[in-house]
Amino acid sequence: MSANHNHRSHRTHVHRRFARCAGRAGAWVVAALFLLPPGATRADETTKSTIADRESLAITIYSSNLALVKDVRKIQVPTGVVNLKFEGVAAHIDPTSVYIRSLTSPDQLAILEQNFEYDLISPAKLMEKYLGRNIELVFVRDKKEIRKRARLIGNQGGYVYEIDNQIVINPPGRVVLPDLPEGLISRPTLIWMLQNGRSRHTIEASYLTGGIGWRANYVLVLSEDDREVDLTGWVTINNQSGATYNDAAIKLVAGDVHRAPAARGGRHLREVLSADGIVAEEQFKEQAFFEYHLYTLQRTSTIKENQTKQINLLDAEGVGVEKHYVFSPRRATWTRQTAASEKAKVSVFLSLENSEDNNLGKPLPKGVVRVYKKDADGALQFAGEDRIDHTPEDEIVRVKLGEAFDVVGERTQTDFKVVRNDQRGRIFESEYEIEIRNHKDEDIVVAVEEMIPGDWDIQEKSHDFVKVSSSRVRFDIPVAKKSSATLTYRVRIKY
Numbered sequence: 001m002s003a004n005h006n007h008r009s010h011r012t013h014v015h016r017r018f019a020r021c022a023g024r025a026g027a028w029v030v031a032a033l034f035l036l037p038p039g040a041t042r043a044d045e046t047t048k049s050t051i052a053d054r055e056s057l058a059i060t061i062y063s064s065n066l067a068l069v070k071d072v073r074k075i076q077v078p079t080g081v082v083n084l085k086f087e088g089v090a091a092h093i094d095p096t097s098v099y100i101r102s103l104t105s106p107d108q109l110a111i112l113e114q115n116f117e118y119d120l121i122s123p124a125k126l127m128e129k130y131l132g133r134n135i136e137l138v139f140v141r142d143k144k145e146i147r148k149r150a151r152l153i154g155n156q157g158g159y160v161y162e163i164d165n166q167i168v169i170n171p172p173g174r175v176v177l178p179d180l181p182e183g184l185i186s187r188p189t190l191i192w193m194l195q196n197g198r199s200r201h202t203i204e205a206s207y208l209t210g211g212i213g214w215r216a217n218y219v220l221v222l223s224e225d226d227r228e229v230d231l232t233g234w235v236t237i238n239n240q241s242g243a244t245y246n247d248a249a250i251k252l253v254a255g256d257v258h259r260a261p262a263a264r265g266g267r268h269l270r271e272v273l274s275a276d277g278i279v280a281e282e283q284f285k286e287q288a289f290f291e292y293h294l295y296t297l298q299r300t301s302t303i304k305e306n307q308t309k310q311i312n313l314l315d316a317e318g319v320g321v322e323k324h325y326v327f328s329p330r331r332a333t334w335t336r337q338t339a340a341s342e343k344a345k346v347s348v349f350l351s352l353e354n355s356e357d358n359n360l361g362k363p364l365p366k367g368v369v370r371v372y373k374k375d376a377d378g379a380l381q382f383a384g385e386d387r388i389d390h391t392p393e394d395e396i397v398r399v400k401l402g403e404a405f406d407v408v409g410e411r412t413q414t415d416f417k418v419v420r421n422d423q424r425g426r427i428f429e430s431e432y433e434i435e436i437r438n439h440k441d442e443d444i445v446v447a448v449e450e451m452i453p454g455d456w457d458i459q460e461k462s463h464d465f466v467k468v469s470s471s472r473v474r475f476d477i478p479v480a481k482k483s484s485a486t487l488t489y490r491v492r493i494k495y
Contacts, residue, residue: 045078045080045082045083046082046083046084046085047075047076047077047078047082047083047084047085048084048085048087049073049075049084049085049086049087050087050088051087051088051246053073053074053075054071054072054073054088054246055072055073055074055202056072056249057069057070057071057072057245057246057247057248057249058070058248058249058250058251059212059245059248059249059250059251059303060251060252060253061212061213061214061237061250061251061252061253062213062214062252062253062257063213063214063215063252063253063254063255063365063366064213064256064257065210065211065212065213066208066209066210066212066213066257067208067209067212067213067241068206068207068208069089069090069206069207069208069209069243069245070204070205070206071088071089071204071205071206072103072202072203072204073202073203073205074200074201074202075200075201075202075203076199076200077109077194077196077198077199077200077201078196078199079196079197079198079199080195080196081112081193081194081195081196082193082194082196083191083192083193083194084191084192084194085189085190085191086100086189086190086191086192086205087189088243089188089189089190089205089207089209089243090188090207090209090211090212090241090242090243091188091211091241091242091243092209092210092211092212092240092241092242093116093188093190093207093208093209094207094208094209094210095114095116095190095207097206097207097208098114098116098190098205098206098207099205099206099207100192100203100204100205100206101203101204102201102202102203103201103202103203103204104200104201104202105197105198105201107197108196108197108198108201109194109195109196109197109198109201109203110194110195111192111193111194112192112193112194112195113192113193114190114191114192114193115190115191115192116188116189116190116191117188117189117190117191126177126181127152127155127159127175128155129181130152130177130181131152131153131154131155132151132152132153133151133152134149134150134151134178135150135151135152135175135176135177135178136148136149136150136175136176136177136178137149137150137161137163137171137173137174137175137176138173138174138175138176139171139172139173140173147176148163148173149163150162150163150168150171151163153167158170188242190205209241209243210241211239211240211241211242212237212238212239212240212241212303213237213238214235214236214237214238214252215235215236215238215365215366215367215368216233216234216235216236216254216313216364216365216366216367216368217233217234217235217236217310217367217368217369217370218231218232218233218234218364218367218368218369218370218388219231219232219233219234219370219372220321220350220369220370220371220372220399221371221372221373221374221380222321222350222371222372222373222383224374226321226323226373227320227321227322228318228319228320228321229319229321229350229352229371230315230316230317230318230319231314231315231316231317231319231360232312232314232315233312233313233314233315233364233367234310234311234312234313235252235284235295235310235311235312235313236308236309236310237250237303237308237309237310237311238308239303239304239305239306239307239308239309240306241305242305243305244302244303244304244305245302245303246302247300247301247302248300248301248302248303249296249297249300250296250297250300250301250303251294251295251296251297252284252294252295252296252297252365253289253292253293253294253295254292254293254294254295254363254365254366254390255291255292255293255390256390257292282298282314282315283297283298283299283311283312283313284296284297284298284311284313284314285298286362286363293363293365295313295365297311313365314362316359316360316362317359318359319352319358319359319360320352320353320358320359321350321351321352322350322351322352323348323349323350324348324349324350324351324447325346325347325348325349325404325407325444325445325446325447326346326347326348326349326446326447326449327344327346327347327409327434327436327446327447327448327449328344328347328448328449328450329342329344329409329411329434329450330342330344334428334430334452334453334454334493336416337413337416338413338416340412341410341411341412342410342411342412343408343409343410343411344409344410344411345403345404345409346403346404346407346408346409346436346446347400347402347403347404348384348400348401348402348403348404349398349399349400349401350371350398350399350401351396351397351398351399352396352397353394353395353396353397354391354392354393354394354395354396354397355393355394356393361393361394362393363390363391363392363393364388364390364391364397365390366387366388366389366390366391367387367388368385368386368387368388369385369386369387369388369397369399370382370384370385371383371384371385371399371401383401383402384399384400384401384402385399385401386399386400386401406438406439406440407436407437407438407439407440407444407446407479408436408437408439409434409435409436409437409446409448410434410435410437411432411433411434412432412433412434412435413430413431413432414431414432414433414488415429415430415431415490416428416429416430416431417429417430419492425494425495426494426495427492427493427494427495428492428493429459429490429491429492429493430490430491430493431460431488431489431490431491432450432487432488432489432490432491433486433487433488434448434475434477434486434487434488435484435485435486435487436448436477436479436484436485436486436487437479437483437484438479438480438481438482438483438484438485439482440481440482441481441482442481443478443479443480443481444478444479444481445476445477445478445479446476446477446479446485447474447475447476447477448474448475448476448477448487449468449472449473449474450472450473450474450475451471451472452471452472452473452491452493453471453493454493454494454495455493455494455495456491456492456493456494457491457492458473458489458490458491459490459491459492460488460489460490461475461487461488461489461490462486462487462488462489463475463476463477463487463489464476465489475487475489
């Protein structure tokens with residue numbers, strides 16, 4: 001059998017093996033699946049693909065400063081072993097995540113090598129490449145340009161030249177370089193060495209990139225009686241990835257996606273508060289995806305480099321809310337008598353049920369909730385903000401707005417007793433008096449939350465309590481307008 005026949009049989013076997021690998025759904029292979037024929041050790045030609053070749057672009061953005069980019073292009077590639085320069089990728093690309101495939105002829109295209117070039121052109125890089133080489137300095141004297149030949153001999157903390165056998169440090173004038181040094185590029189570029197059997201392909205390049213993420217922001221407008229809100233959700237995308245995504249299909253993943261730890265080596269938009277009138281159609285379609293939620297924008301959009309973009313996520317009107325007052329003083333020292341009374345702020349919370357019955361019932365990605373309310377003149381005023389975690393349907397959203405101005409809480413330890421303090425254990429008794437003063441023109445209920453350590457037993461109390469957890473209790477204290485109410489209780493604690 002001839003050597004040429006052996007060579008053809010070898011290549012036919014490799015083609016078949018590559019076709020089987022390419023047909024496996026979801027295979028993320030960045031490797032040389034195609035064996036080089038004897039003697040083919042380098043690419044014979046180089047071709048380039050720019051964003052002008054792009055057919056479509058899709059980007060899936062995660063909330064953890066990560067995105068998956070899928071770039072589909074039509075390209076012309078010479079047959080044989082060829083270098084393909086793939087321009088227009090993100091500067092923060094993870095090169096180890098890149099995957100390229102031919103959508104039209106997967107058995108006719110194989111990757112032999114892959115390189116990510118990111119030595120970008122800059123003044124400092126250019127001068128570094130010209131260290132020890134001759135350049136030209138241009139001076140202006142009496143409105144005339146004077147050109148002087150010089151050799152760059154130093155670039156640490158400034159530039160040092162040898163001019164006419166003299167050493168000159170940071171001379172005035174501009175630098176003119178004779179040509180662009182080899183190896184510098186204007187944009188980050190992927191370069192593949194390919195084994196190609198067909199001149200035309202539609203290819204898809206997929207990769208992960210950092211520098212881009214999204215977060216949710218919510219605007220709640222309170223009704224006059226504080227019982228309902230109109231809710232608007234916004235998606236805020238911040239793109240610092242080093243690329244522009246023109247007319248891209250955009251998907252967002254809400255959830256905490258785990259990533260392998262790396263080896264050791266914000267700015268807010270102003271909220272757009274929509275006025276009464278036209279209500280925008282829902283722009284994102286939500287669906288469950290694995291253990292996360294996926295939001296698909298129902299149109300394409302452009303995300304520019306170094307741009308922060310907001311897109312409406314959801315709108316809901318007439319969502320019922322409840323306002324809560326919470327008095328939660330600092331944890332007491334249960335092993336001794338405290339010296340004095342303690343005044344603490346009374347916090348104000350809003351809570352709403354994320355259910356269809358409450359005109360909502362949608363998975364809410366984590367983000368910042370900002371609350372507004374109209375004043376007596378009808379102008380919206382900022383009332384507070386808080387951060388919420390991912391909230392599924394039918395769960396409660398709780399937002400802290402701030403501290404109440406007209407509600408005051410004061411806590412005093414009125415008695416302390418050591419019942420036992422020996423080898424058998426320690427037992428203490430404390431008695432507390434908590435006064436809530438309401439200076440508002442309305443009746444309120446204040447939840448007094450107490451943290452109690454150890455094995456405890458409330459022996460006496462003026463109001464009923466709810467055991468929230470093994471170390472926390474809550475007393476709900478009604479307080480009439482322009483009045484006060486006092487809670488007293490005695491607790492025995494065993495350590």
